[in-house]
Amino acid sequence: MTYWTSSAQLLRETLIEGYLENVEPLRVGVGREPPLGAIVDLAVIRINYRGASIPYIPGSSLKGVFRSAATTLASHKGLKVCSGLSKDNCMELKILRDPEWGEEKLGKRVERLLREGRNQEAMRDFWENACLLCKIFGAPSYIGKVSFSDAYPIDERGNPIPVRMGVRTGIAIDRKTGAVSRKALYTVEYVEPGARFRFSIRCRNLPNYALGLLAATLKMVDSGEVKIGGFKTRGFGAVRVREITFKSRDYPEGGSMMKALDEADRMLDLSDLELREGWIWAEGDSAWRILQRLEEVWTSVQLKS
Ligand SMILES: [Zn+2]
Numbered sequence: 001m002t003y004w005t006s007s008a009q010l011l012r013e014t015l016i017e018g019y020l021e022n023v024e025p026l027r028v029g030v031g032r033e034p035p036l037g038a039i040v041d042l043a044v045i046r047i048n049y050r051g052a053s054i055p056y057i058p059g060s061s062l063k064g065v066f067r068s069a070a071t072t073l074a075s076h077k078g079l080k081v082c083s084g085l086s087k088d089n090c091m092e093l094k095i096l097r098d099p100e101w102g103e104e105k106l107g108k109r110v111e112r113l114l115r116e117g118r119n120q121e122a123m124r125d126f127w128e129n130a131c132l133l134c135k136i137f138g139a140p141s142y143i144g145k146v147s148f149s150d151a152y153p154i155d156e157r158g159n160p161i162p163v164r165m166g167v168r169t170g171i172a173i174d175r176k177t178g179a180v181s182r183k184a185l186y187t188v189e190y191v192e193p194g195a196r197f198r199f200s201i202r203c204r205n206l207p208n209y210a211l212g213l214l215a216a217t218l219k220m221v222d223s224g225e226v227k228i229g230g231f232k233t234r235g236f237g238a239v240r241v242r243e244i245t246f247k248s249r250d251y252p253e254g255g256s257m258m259k260a261l262d263e264a265d266r267m268l269d270l271s272d273l274e275l276r277e278g279w280i281w282a283e284g285d286s287a288w289r290i291l292q293r294l295e296e297v298w299t300s301v302q303l304k305s
Contacts, residue, residue, distance in 0.1 A: 003127045004205040004261045005135050005145070008119070010251045011261055014203040014211060016218070016287075018244035019196040020057065020151055020228070025166060025236045027190040028057050028229040042188045042230075044165075049152060054160055057197050057228065059148035066148070067137045069217045069226045074132055079303055081131040084139070090130040091140045097125060106130065107140055132303065136210050145204050146214065151197035164192035190236065207261035208268050211248075212298025215291035246287035248280045256280060264304075266297050 002009055030045050046053045067084055074081045082089045091107030098104075104112070106129050113122035130139060138144025153161045168188045203211065218241060220226040227237030250259050256275055258268040270280055270290065282290050 003123050004207055005127055005130075005142075006123050007143075007204075009205075011205045012203075012248065012250050012258070014206060014246075014248040016201040016203075016214070016244065016246055016291075018199060019242040020199050020221075020239040021196045021242050022191060022193050022228075022237075022239045023224070024193055024227075024238040025168075025190040025231075026057075026193075026195070026229050026239070027188065027231060027236060028055075028061055042186070044189050044191060047150070047152070049154070049160060052160060054153055055163055055165070055191055055195075056153070057151040057199070059150045061228065062148040062151065062199065062201075063137065063146075065221070065226060065228055066146075066214065066217050067133060069220050070136070070213050071133055073213060073216055077303070079132055081133045084133060084137065086140075089139050090134045091142075093129055095125065095129055111141055132210070132213075136206065136213070145206050145210075147202045149200040149202075151199040153195055154198050156198070161196055163195045166190050166192045188231070190231075196242065205261065207265040208258055208294055208297040209265055209301045209303070210298075212291075212294035212296065215295045216298060218291065219295070244284065244287045246280075246282045246290050249278060254278045264301050266301060268293055268297060 002011070004011055027042070027044050029042055044055045045058065047056050049056075071081050071083065091105065091110070093106045094103045095106055095109065096103050097109065101109075106125065110122045110126050113119070113125070126142060127135075130142075134142065134144075136145055153163045155161055166189070168190065170186050170188055201214070203214070206214070217226070221228070221239060222241040224238035224240075228239055229237045231237065248258060250257070254275070256269070256271045256273055258270065258280070260267045270293075273280060273282060273286070273290075275281070280290075
């Protein structure tokens with residue numbers, strides 16, 4: 001049996017691209033947000049791009065946002081999923097497979113099997129024990145099937161789009177005494193609404209229901225239900241998805257059917273759509289319609305918890 005989690009065989013490539021346009025102030029900071037009331041100047045994260053220092057949204061931030069929202073959706077569906085944090089992920093599960101080895105942590109066992117060249121068994125044990133979120137987004141020593149690019153304020157040709165920055169001044173309150181502290185003022189930098197960040201989400205071997213889970217998450221981002229960056233409770237972080245493109249291609253043979261990639265999956269017939277260069281390829285509303293149909297697959301499939 002071929003597991004879509006395996007990287008040995010290419011079954012499908014899927015690409016979702018477009019812009020994230022912030023409709024509220026947006027700030028993605030460096031590292032963790034300091035605690036409320038910390039007296040620091042909070043700068044947004046920047047990167048050097050063609051000689052200029054520009055703000056951006058790291059792919060790792062986007063991945064975190066998507067994983068966390070997808071975890072909520074999967075739990076609502078009744079699936080048992082881990083948080084993906086270092087102490088609480090499926091690789092920490094203890095399983096008993098070889099009596100001579102006793103109980104082993106899944107991660108340790110997978111690593112041992114790979115070292116011994118027993119790749120099929122390693123993949124089987126991961127497949128049978130890891131949760132859907134780990135299979136899609138990855139776990140320690142397993143890279144995952146979806147990757148998020150860093151999102152830069154650039155156009156399709158890679159030229160920077162101007163971004164307006166803003167600064168707000170806050171007052172730091174001592175949390176113990178409730179008094180305004182001596183060095184009371186701090187400044188928060190943010191991206192003014194209307195900036196466009198070009199994003200791309202690349203998926204490899206994801207079945208239709210898993211793409212549907214991502215689609216549902218993307219919709220939550222677009223609706224503002226799921227926000228990006230810091231200061232979310234203070235009216236920051238809502239973005240809209242603009243100029244979306246959806247591309248997908250099955251292997252070895254392409255075509256306008258998106259095959260079912262495992263026993264639980266359902267195939268999706270997109271023969272009403274014209275192929276472009278062998279790809280299922282849709283833009284704007286047409287792309288959203290495909291995402292909607294993928295989401296319906298996610299909603300309707302029965303998955304083992
Ligand atoms: Zn997991």
